[in-house]
Amino acid sequence: MTTTESARDAPELSPPDYDVVVVGAGLGGIYAVNRFVKDGLTVFGVEAGGDVGGVWYHNRYPGARVDVEAYFYSYFDEELYREWQWQERYPTQPEILRYLNFAADRLDVRRHFHFDTWMTGAKWHPESNSYTVTTDTGLTVTTRFLVMTSGQLSKPRKPNFAGIDDFEGEWYQTSQWPEHDIDFSGKRVGVVGTGSSGVQTITAIAPLAGELVVFQRTANYTIPAVNGPIDSQRYGQIAEGVDATWGEMLAHPGGALTPLPTRAAFDYSDVERAQVLEERWAYGGHAMNAVFTDQGTNMASNDIVSEFVRSKIRQLVDDPATAETLSPVDYPIGSRRLCVCSGYYETFNRENVSLVDIKNDPIVRITPSGVQTESGHVDLDVLIFAIGFDAFTGALDNANVANERGSHPSDNWKRGPRTYLGLMTTEFPNLFIVTGPGSPSVLINFFAGNVQHIDFVADLIGYMNEHAYTRVEPDVRAQDAWTQHVADVSSRLLRLNVENYMVHVNRDDNTRVFMPFAGGLPAYIARCDEIVANGYEGFVFDETFAAALTGASLGAQADSVVVGS
Numbered sequence: 001m002t003t004t005e006s007a008r009d010a011p012e013l014s015p016p017d018y019d020v021v022v023v024g025a026g027l028g029g030i031y032a033v034n035r036f037v038k039d040g041l042t043v044f045g046v047e048a049g050g051d052v053g054g055v056w057y058h059n060r061y062p063g064a065r066v067d068v069e070a071y072f073y074s075y076f077d078e079e080l081y082r083e084w085q086w087q088e089r090y091p092t093q094p095e096i097l098r099y100l101n102f103a104a105d106r107l108d109v110r111r112h113f114h115f116d117t118w119m120t121g122a123k124w125h126p127e128s129n130s131y132t133v134t135t136d137t138g139l140t141v142t143t144r145f146l147v148m149t150s151g152q153l154s155k156p157r158k159p160n161f162a163g164i165d166d167f168e169g170e171w172y173q174t175s176q177w178p179e180h181d182i183d184f185s186g187k188r189v190g191v192v193g194t195g196s197s198g199v200q201t202i203t204a205i206a207p208l209a210g211e212l213v214v215f216q217r218t219a220n221y222t223i224p225a226v227n228g229p230i231d232s233q234r235y236g237q238i239a240e241g242v243d244a245t246w247g248e249m250l251a252h253p254g255g256a257l258t259p260l261p262t263r264a265a266f267d268y269s270d271v272e273r274a275q276v277l278e279e280r281w282a283y284g285g286h287a288m289n290a291v292f293t294d295q296g297t298n299m300a301s302n303d304i305v306s307e308f309v310r311s312k313i314r315q316l317v318d319d320p321a322t323a324e325t326l327s328p329v330d331y332p333i334g335s336r337r338l339c340v341c342s343g344y345y346e347t348f349n350r351e352n353v354s355l356v357d358i359k360n361d362p363i364v365r366i367t368p369s370g371v372q373t374e375s376g377h378v379d380l381d382v383l384i385f386a387i388g389f390d391a392f393t394g395a396l397d398n399a400n401v402a403n404e405r406g407s408h409p410s411d412n413w414k415r416g417p418r419t420y421l422g423l424m425t426t427e428f429p430n431l432f433i434v435t436g437p438g439s440p441s442v443l444i445n446f447f448a449g450n451v452q453h454i455d456f457v458a459d460l461i462g463y464m465n466e467h468a469y470t471r472v473e474p475d476v477r478a479q480d481a482w483t484q485h486v487a488d489v490s491s492r493l494l495r496l497n498v499e500n501y502m503v504h505v506n507r508d509d510n511t512r513v514f515m516p517f518a519g520g521l522p523a524y525i526a527r528c529d530e531i532v533a534n535g536y537e538g539f540v541f542d543e544t545f546a547a548a549l550t551g552a553s554l555g556a557q558a559d560s561v562v563v564g565s
């Protein structure tokens, strides 16, 4: 069938209201809107929060700060980089939120977003190759492309503990922290959860509370950040040549210029090994994940790093029993995301802080006056849940994106996510999942991941416009091959065998899928480049309806937004 014949047979169609709907005004959404507008596309942004910021808007709990160095946790736009001055090596949430507001203003993206607006669904219409997007504020728009910059760690897990509704004190979640100040003085505060959010909030609240009780299920390897003021000379040097540093970041497996390991553990002498461990500890943070080249795959090598960190915990915590409870012993370091802290272990030397090991003494229920564990009751005025997110699929499920048959992306992912490059999934044309499962995602600096993905998507849309294509979706064979590649790359990793939010476990046969692509950013980019060089190999374009849209200039300003339908 020729294009002319298909046009004659096709129904009369009006063009979609927008070229792109961008969901989420975090660091990805801000960049996406700017890039798409620059490309001449019409953009409609939706954000549930009251302003820009994404996770940095919602996670405003005390102590919240990033664990990527600020030199790299930035947009590598010459003007933006030069005009901003970070205060700290690891900035706090308020500073990051100010930065994202500054970037949103400078990039002039705010006017494209509808804030306090929850996307209630999107439905694909094959006859017009467009989605209809609905919101809780009554807006309904149609769009050619749907770009999810809603993040992989943005749907909070609900604290569904028995009795939670009976609690007569105040309770909060770190991931949905209120905007108003909370007075902890003289209060008995409990924190459930000791991941990155828990570690930070515990450290910050301990000096403010009357009493602080930490409920720990799994001890985490928590590494001091070695935070301090930003080195303005170093920052200034990067500002003089942002492109060069950006290039180096894209050539780094983690998308940020942290030290990389150079040798396997047993290629060092005992003395050298001890020295390199101390060097990494002194550098701080995620550098502890990169002491030896084989620590992620060789248990003996990993044991050396794990035991080194446990020895530091024993040095930092005065009470030996508390130190032991805080020491992770049953999984290798790096197999769950490292926590990065500023004085976490020392917090347990405070008179007003105590630790409850809920692995051995589980929470039975929340009572009107506190927490009942198997062995006793803890009286509390305030309860804080730092229990994490429904990672990878949560935000996407929340957005309720449906294809023409009414199914949702994760309906096809019962045995683990299946994507092409982590960006698209079959049967969902024109839907882009930024930093999705199958991309490096949570394993790398989110600035690097988001910008790389959005540039790829924008270039792909540009390619489609050049060729008058209106529909793209991955070929199932390409998706299968990429999904297999993602699995192969992680097959030797120790972390595949440890349960955490990055591993999908099929309970019937205990098969596991490591959801992010663990091959590093350069390998990922190389594959993306190869795909582009081969004419977007693995993507299927459908031009059937292109001709039907003649008269509708692709990229023209939208003039019809249906309100309230």
Ligand code: NAP
Residues within 6 Å of the ligand: 065, 066, 067, 068, 153, 192, 193, 194, 195, 196, 197, 198, 200, 217, 218, 337, 340, 358, 386, 387, 388, 389, 442, 501
């Ligand atoms: P998380 O790492 O998933 O930690 C959740 C914590 O809550 C764990 O200690 C978990 O225990 C505990 N928990 C969950 N359900 C529980 C239950 N029913 N009863 C008792 N304990 C329960 O979540 P997160 O701390 O929010 O961090 C998630 C990710 O967000 C991080 O890995 C990081 O990528 C990102 N993040 C980054 C920063 C930063 O940049 N500094 C800060 C915050 C978050 P188990 O381990 O036993 O499941």
